[in-house]
Amino acid sequence: MVTRRWLAGVAGAALCVSPAMADTLKDALVQAYGTSPVLAGARAQLRGVDEGVPIAKANARLQVSATIGVTQSTDGLTTFENGGRALTGGLNLSYPLFQGGRVKNAINAAEARVIAGRADLRTTEGNLFTQAVSAYMNVIRDQSVVELNASNVRVLETNLRASRDRFQVGDLTRTDVAQSEARLAIARSQLATAQGNLTASRETYRQVVGKWPEKLDQPPALPKLPATADDAVKIALSNAPTIASVTANTQAAGYDVRTASAQRLPVFSVTGGTSYSDYLNTRAQSSGQPASLNDQFDQTVGQNRIGLQMTVPLYQGGGVAARVRQAQAQESAALEQGIDVERRVIATTRAAYANFSAAGEAIRANQQAVSANRLALEGARAENTAGTRTVIEVLNAEQEYLNAQVALVTAQRDQYVAGFALLNAMGQAQADVLNLDGGALYDPVAHYGQVRNRFGDWSDDSKYKTTSVHTTGETPKDADVQPLAPDPLLGTDNSVATMPAPAGSLVPNPANVTRPPQ
Template structure:
C-alpha cells in the first residue's frame, strides 16, 4: 500500500517537472546580444569613456591654437567733464638792467570731452619650442584616448558576458541546492521514522537534522547569489534580465588558434590595448619633459598693433564761451620680441625633475601592464585548454549520473530502492549538470578573455557565441 502511494507520488512529481520544463521552454528567452545591445545604450562606464575621449580630443585644437596667429581688438568710450585751473609762468628780461623776472598767472577752465578709442593687435609666435612639444603631446594624448575607448568597449563585452553567465551559473547552483534540500528532507523524515521504531540512535537523527539545516542555509545563499548576479547585470543594462538563453548540448569545443601558448603571448604583447595605452603614456611623459625643459629656452614672437583715439571736446577758459578742442591720434607699431628666461626661482628645474619622475613612473607602469598582460594571456589560454577537457569529462559524468538515476528508479519500481535513493540520485544528476553548465560558462568566458588579452576581441565574437545559445 505504501509502495503504491510512493509510486503515485513520484509520478505526480514527474508530471510537475514536465509541466515546469514545458512552461520554461515556451517562455521568451533573452539572448547574449540583446543584453549587450542594452548595455551599449545604458552602461554608465562606456558613456563615461566616450565623454572622456571626446573631451581629450579637444586638447589637439587647443594646442594647435597656440601656434596660429592671435588677433584681438578692444574699444573704449568715455565721457568726461573737467573743472580745473591752469597755471602759466612767463619769464621776462629787463632790457635795461638785464634782470630776469617770472610772471605767474592762473586761469580757470571748463572742458567737456567724449573719447572713443579702439585697438587691434596681432601676435604670432616665430619660435617657441614648448608650444610645438605641447602639440606633439596633444596628438599622443588623443591617440591614447582612442585606445582607451577601444579598451573600454572590449571591457564592456567582458562585463556583459560575465554578468550573463554568472546569472546562469547562479540559477544552476540554486536548482542543485533545491534538489539537495529535497533529498536531505526525505532522508530526515526517514531517519525520524526509523528512530521512532527503534532502528537507529538519536545521533543519526541529529546528523540528518544538521544536514537538512545546512541544505536550507545553502539554498538561501544560492538565492542571494542569484539576486546579486541579477543586480550586477542590471547595473550595466539598467534593467533586470528575464529568462536567459543557455548553451545547448552541442556547444563546439574549439581549440585556440594558434595552438601554441607563446604565440598568444607574443600577440598580446603586440596588440593588447591596455599595453598600447601604457606605451603611449610613456611617450606622453617624455614629451612633458621636453615641454618643461623649454622653460630655459628663448621665445621669439612677432607683434603688431594699431590704436586710434578720437576725442570730441569743448573748452572754456576764464568763463569765456565754449570752443572746440577736438583731437585725433593714430598710432601703428610692429616689432619682434625675444624673451629669454634668466631666473625663475628654481621653478623650471623643479618642474623638469617632476616630469622626469613621472616619466620613470610611466615606464614602471608599462612593465607592470606587460607582465599582467602576459599572465592573463597564459591563464586564459590554459583556461580554454583545460575548459575543453573539463567539459568533456563532466559530459561523461552527467551521462553516468543519468544512468545511475535510471537504475535507481528501476530499483524503486521493483521495491529494492526507496524514495530517498531516487531523490539522492536525482540530486547527484542535478549537481553534475550544474558543474557541466558552469564549466561551459567558464570555457566561453576564457575564450573572450583570451581574445581581449590579445587585443582582437570584437562584437563578432559575441555574435558567434550567441549562436551557441538556445
C-alpha cells in the same frame, strides 16, 4: 577573423531554437554597448581629450583683443584742464611667427594623447563586455543551481515520505527517518542560498547590462582560441589596447619635454593695432581761455600701428629648468609604466589561458563524476530496496550526485568566462571585432575630425543628454526565487517533527524515554 564572425554567425540559429522571449548573449552585449553609463562616460572623456588638439593649436593662431574705457582726470575737476576727460578704444593684434617649437610639440603631444584615449576607450569597452559575459553566465549558472537544488528538495521530500511510511511498518528505524529529515532541511537551506545567489547575480546583470534578465538563452560557442599560452601572449602584445595606450602616452611625455625646453628660446611675433581717443571737448580747455583757442586742438585722436616684436628670455627664475626636469621625470615614469603594463598583459593573458584550460579539464572530470554518481545513486537505491544499503548511504549518494552537477555547471561557466577574458586580454573583445550589429557603432574619429581644426571662440557643444538608462523604475519579476514556505514534512517551523514509534518497534521514542534512577 573567426572572432569577428562569432556572434553574427550564431544569431540566426539562436533565434530558431530559442523561445521568443529569450535574450541571447548578443542581445545583452548590444544592450550594454548602447546604454552603459560606464562606456558613455569613457566616450565623453575621450571627447574632452580631443579638445587638447585645438587648444594647442590656438597658441599658433592670431590673437585679437579690443579695449574700451572712460577716464576722468582728478586734477582740475572744475576746469577740465588738459583733456581731463577721455573716451578711449583700441584694437590689438598679435601673430606668432616663431615660438621655439613649443606649439608644434604641444600639438604632437595632444595628438598622441588622443591616440592613447582611443585605446583607453577600447580597454573600457572590452572590460565592459567581459563583465557582461560574466554576469550573463553567472545568471545561467545560478539558475541551473537553483533548479538542481529544487529538484533535490523534491527528491528528498519523496524520500522522507517513503522513509516515514516504512518506519510505520517497522521496516526502518527512527534514526533512518531522522537522517532523511536532516538531509531535507539541509537541502532546503541550500536551495534558499542558491536562490539568494541567483537574485544577486540578476542584480549584477541589471547593473552591467541595463535590464532585468527574464530568460537567458545558452551562449554561443567561443571562437577558436590560440593553441598555446605563448601564441596568446604574442597576439596580446601586438593587439592589447592597454599597450597601445601606454605607448602613445610615452610619446606624449617625450613631446612634453621638448615643449618645456622651448621656453628657453626667443619668440618672434608680428604685432599691430589701432587706437582711438575722444577727449570729449576737454582737451586744452581752461577757464578764461576763449573758445577760438580751444578750437586749435583736436578733440579726437586716432593711431594705427604695425611692428615686429622679439622677446628673448634671459632669466626666468629657474622655472624653465624645473619644468623641463618635471617633464623628464614624467617621461621616465611613462617608460617604466610601459614595462609594467607589458608585464600585466602577459600575466593576465597567461592566467586567463590557464583558467580556461583548467576549467576545460574540470568540465571533463565533472562530466565523468556526474555519470559515475548517477550510476552510484541508481545502484544505491536499488540496493536499499533489496536491503543491502542503508538510508544514509542513499542520501549520501544523492548529495554527491547533486554536488557533481553543481560543480559541472560551475566549471562550464568558468571556462566560458575565462575564454572571453582571454579574448579581452588579447584585444579581441571590442564591438567592432565581435561584429555587433545592434546599430551604428560609436566612431571616436568622427568627433575628432569635427573639432581638431575649430577656431571659433563661440562654437560650444549643445547641452549633453545622457544616453545610458536608469533601472530604478524596473520591477523585476523573478518566479525562480520565492521564500521557502514552512514544510509540513518538517513541521510548521521547519524543525524536525517527532514521530511516534510504531507498535513493536525496538527503537525508543526520545520523548518517552524514562531515565533510570540515579
